[in-house]
Amino acid sequence: MVLICNEENLGYAGGNNVAIHYALHKKYPSDYVFILNNDAKVDEYCLSHLVEVAVKTDAGIVGAVITNKNGKEIHFAKGRFYFYYFFIPLTRNQRYPKTQDRFWASSVVSGAGMLLSRNLLIAIYNHRGFYLNDQLFVYHEEQDICFIVRKIGYKIVVAGKATVYHGKEGKEVCFYSQGNIIFHYYFTRNTIFLAKHLLPFYKSILFHMLYFPLFVRRVIKMTAIGKIYVARAIVRGLFDGYRGITGKWKYHDEEVLRH
Numbered sequence: 001m002v003l004i005c006n007e008e009n010l011g012y013a014g015g016n017n018v019a020i021h022y023a024l025h026k027k028y029p030s031d032y033v034f035i036l037n038n039d040a041k042v043d044e045y046c047l048s049h050l051v052e053v054a055v056k057t058d059a060g061i062v063g064a065v066i067t068n069k070n071g072k073e074i075h076f077a078k079g080r081f082y083f084y085y086f087f088i089p090l091t092r093n094q095r096y097p098k099t100q101d102r103f104w105a106s107s108v109v110s111g112a113g114m115l116l117s118r119n120l121l122i123a124i125y126n127h128r129g130f131y132l133n134d135q136l137f138v139y140h141e142e143q144d145i146c147f148i149v150r151k152i153g154y155k156i157v158v159a160g161k162a163t164v165y166h167g168k169e170g171k172e173v174c175f176y177s178q179g180n181i182i183f184h185y186y187f188t189r190n191t192i193f194l195a196k197h198l199l200p201f202y203k204s205i206l207f208h209m210l211y212f213p214l215f216v217r218r219v220i221k222m223t224a225i226g227k228i229y230v231a232r233a234i235v236r237g238l239f240d241g242y243r244g245i246t247g248k249w250k251y252h253d254e255e256v257l258r259h
Helices: 013-026 046-057 082-086 118-128 141-151 181-198 201-224 228-245 252-258
Strands: 032-036 040-042 061-067 072-078 103-105 113-117 156-166
Touching: 013 032, 013 118, 013 141, 032 046, 046 061, 046 103, 046 113, 061 141, 072 082, 072 156, 082 141, 082 181, 082 201, 103 141, 113 118, 113 156, 118 141, 141 181, 181 201, 181 228, 181 252, 201 228, 228 252
Parallel strands: 061 156
Antiparallel strands: 032 113, 040 156, 061 072, 061 113, 103 156
């Protein structure tokens, strides 16, 4: 096991980029990189199923099925149309797609557990000079990379028998009703950032028209339940998104210590 110690907090994207670069440039380079959230657990045969599907389909990304902690609720099984994810979190209660195959195509996968091929990662790096987008720092990395993957012509599939257990038992992986201030700031800011950079003009206009009422609703809801600090983070995220602020939030460490 190799432990890489960074001198500073590079965020989810930046931290993974260091490890990805190491995996692809060591003496015996890796054929695949498996990205897993630090609060997730995997089924015993998860990685075997992911690699099996990757070899069979020649897909660039193979995503796992994401369930709650006890495996009774499916939070992610297949991505809907891409535009959908600019308005709600990626992981919502779902069902397995009706298919006889052990895998199926998807517009996006969950970053809580995804396998990326060496060839894809090299192609992404050659295309834009980095792997995961460290401008995001944390949240929405899977949306960004899946957009690029489709753009450069690689497949995205989900392995139906590969299971990752993520989140709390009996609860949906969604932070709208929780006081996770870091989530709310980056979720808001990065949504604006990706809409500005990834959506075509007509969809970008539609996004801005639809997103603002949802933003107001979130601020009012958090204020009404007494979470003023969360409402403030949402507002800051919106303004920073439109101002083009990226990377680590200047209040990140302060808010982590406070809450």
